[in-house]
Amino acid sequence: MKLKKFSLDELASNLGAKVYGDESIIISGLATLQSADRSQISFLANPVYEKYLAQTQAGAVIISDDVYSKVLKGLGSMSVLIHPNPYLAYAQLSHLWDNSPEPIEGPAFIHSNASIHESAVISAGAFIDSGAVVQSGVVIHEGVVIGANCVVGEDSIIGKNTRLHANVTLYHAITIGSDCLIHSGAVIGSDGFGFAPNKGAWDKIAQLGSVVIEDNVEIGANTAIDRGALDNTVIEEGVKLDNQIQIAHNVRIGKNTAMAACCAVAGSTVIGSNCVIGGASGIAGHLTIVDNVHITAMTMVIKSLTTAGVYSSGTGVQPNDKWRKSIARLRQLDKMAKRLAALEKLVKTSS
């Protein structure tokens, strides 16, 4: 791995940040306040970590103007970058030290062990790694990276600069936009779970729709997105899906919604834009979730959410013995409610 070095001054210009302290120091990495050394820059975004500011060994730290005014004395000789949003500044700097392997730019590179159907169109600057299989009629745009052992199904289209990490599977006729990132093990376009009951058994319903992934979407490892039954399953621009998510047929997820790992969204549900869905939540089928809904982790969404806001469910962890009592009582709750009502009546009558 290459060690990339920048002067603090260069980083400050890059971020549009103000420097206090020695602008000439050389920074060769990014680290947390707790683990940084003199050659690294750190940042304070979450007030919880403010306690580490005094002891950090970082060569420089990115903080907001407010924090700077407050902790000025505690900083000693450490250099400081002032930025209105240190977390965003960190996000921007992180790419300077990203060591993920990047394919070399140039004409299309196709590994000799890849298997490309003669009818597929591979644009300039695409990179197709060993063992990848590109089926008939596929169109791969400029700068696309297809990782090792990926399979791209018939007639699928992959937009500019999108990257599939190793072992991604696209079924047939899938459309992926540009600048998407799809992690290993993701499966896009498998059949929706559609069966008609027929004399005690299940008749399969062919899944005639497809999946459309718009631009700038990230899809996590081992996430599965089913193709639509008749219309398409649609993941709109800027959506971020974490690992191990299940998106059923005909679902639509609105622009810039982020969904944490292990969520399951059942068929035909429509989720709005700019929602944040906590991990391992389940959303039943045929529901509508409006824009700007925030669902906390492990929530069980069994009705539409028609106003923006924060939603939750679940009982939260307890010591097992207390939990047993709570749960036993929960089962008696209907009777308790009736006893309470009866008692109220009795007391009112007698008083």
Add this chain to the structure above:
Amino acid sequence: MKLKKFSLDELASNLGAKVYGDESIIISGLATLQSADRSQISFLANPVYEKYLAQTQAGAVIISDDVYSKVLKGLGSMSVLIHPNPYLAYAQLSHLWDNSPEPIEGPAFIHSNASIHESAVISAGAFIDSGAVVQSGVVIHEGVVIGANCVVGEDSIIGKNTRLHANVTLYHAITIGSDCLIHSGAVIGSDGFGFAPNKGAWDKIAQLGSVVIEDNVEIGANTAIDRGALDNTVIEEGVKLDNQIQIAHNVRIGKNTAMAACCAVAGSTVIGSNCVIGGASGIAGHLTIVDNVHITAMTMVIKSLTTAGVYSSGTGVQPNDKWRKSIARLRQLDKMAKRLAALEKLVKTSS
């Protein structure tokens, strides 16, 4: 994609349905009531969508006799197919317009990039795509399709006309019946999670059983089915498993049971026939679930279910502030119950 066309009359014969209206119109696709155009046929199965019947642009619609009698006037000049079960009729028609790539019939086709052990038996009409690996002793029956980059482990047997989509993994000695459909990322035959505690660490227990998948089973994307510890894990005929499901060692799932995505079934549990298990439900180990049990989504099954019926758990979504109150009160419930009892005693004594 080819556009397949049929006269309404042909479709009616195909379904054994009665036609009202113009039998000669040409239908080239299937769509929802909301999105269909004049060249497409639609259907009404769920009364919720009856409101779309008056405005649909579909060339024809499949409805039941009852609905026909009721909405007769609203249909205008639209042609109608009368069928006792429009959803089943839809399921049957859906296959007419299925554009999933189908391998060409003929002698066995083995892609030049597939890797087939010399001892494997590949029957006539099998199709093995690029990058697939078929290990020693495997038997692949007629008409089987092995998708790109699948791995079929030693001594496994795959029955007639079963299809593995791309990137499926079968471990060694797995038996798959005929007419099964296995989606990408599925893993069948991985080790059950068996360890004996030994001085603070875990001694692995070799998993000596296997997995038997009977005929006509569908297994969803990224679903995992572990091999048995001593006996086999068994998925009976006609079972439908959705995506991201976990089936632990020694589980048996009865005939025609359907399980929605993200369920987890722990070791040695036996599930009966014709059950419907809602998504993201968890079923603990060593339980028995009888036939015809219906479990709603996200249910936590921690005891055997010995009578048919509908079962549920979980608290369901609430606005976060109300949820916080409910949960805080739930923790006080045992005390509340005691206070209620004390109060009842007091009131009774004093009255």
Add this chain to the structure above:
Amino acid sequence: MKLKKFSLDELASNLGAKVYGDESIIISGLATLQSADRSQISFLANPVYEKYLAQTQAGAVIISDDVYSKVLKGLGSMSVLIHPNPYLAYAQLSHLWDNSPEPIEGPAFIHSNASIHESAVISAGAFIDSGAVVQSGVVIHEGVVIGANCVVGEDSIIGKNTRLHANVTLYHAITIGSDCLIHSGAVIGSDGFGFAPNKGAWDKIAQLGSVVIEDNVEIGANTAIDRGALDNTVIEEGVKLDNQIQIAHNVRIGKNTAMAACCAVAGSTVIGSNCVIGGASGIAGHLTIVDNVHITAMTMVIKSLTTAGVYSSGTGVQPNDKWRKSIARLRQLDKMAKRLAALEKLVKTSS
């Protein structure tokens, strides 16, 4: 498959167990009490199965001294091995009859369809199967098995005798210890889910850390472990992770902790040693779980657990009609609590 045969005497020496009965009988397999025949040995570890001891057809059975004293008369002429921990004895014997395909020992074997970068180092006795892709700078130690169609990313290191089953994906710069077992579909080193909000959209944060898997770890099918944002995600020695688990960035899991299938651990959470985490549990981010915590299945852990013990949450399955009542009442619980308090006050005042 080879049928391996041992005299009871040999098995007894192997286990350090005492024999009662005929030491010369030949045993060719391991089975449950219910299914064993005269050629097989069985064991009794769980008292629930004691009822099967009288009828078992097993040639021999492993039991504890206590059980032996108790059931002596019931055993008839069956041979018995006495061992202080029959379950552990079973674990040890299970490996004698393990038919999992084992690569042949000898110099490194690299399948002609594998794709190995010229800069990769492959040690003696390694086995790399068809379709596997080993990228630049990878180091593979002695006795490592890389299954068919695995992808090992740039600069990753795999320790002695570790086995990757088919279709495992390692990203770049991953470190795996020795004697690990990684099941199919597992993805190690995908990007952590890190984004900074920026004007309604999400700016990606490059994930600069990696994943370190220590020695003797087992990782289940389709489990995903994300690389750290700045530091590493760490799975300590002896940890056992079941299938379909999600480990987010910066998580640390302590020595010999076992986690059942479908758990999700959110970012930066630290789990102690020797914990047992039940299946489908969710653990929120930035929490600390101390050593020796036992979490039952489907628990929702939303706060740190600072003392060892057993923890739970969730409401447990009920018939749907009773569940509906419980849940409706749960929503009224805050009001009920207030009504109870008011009533107590009223009764106290009036009495």
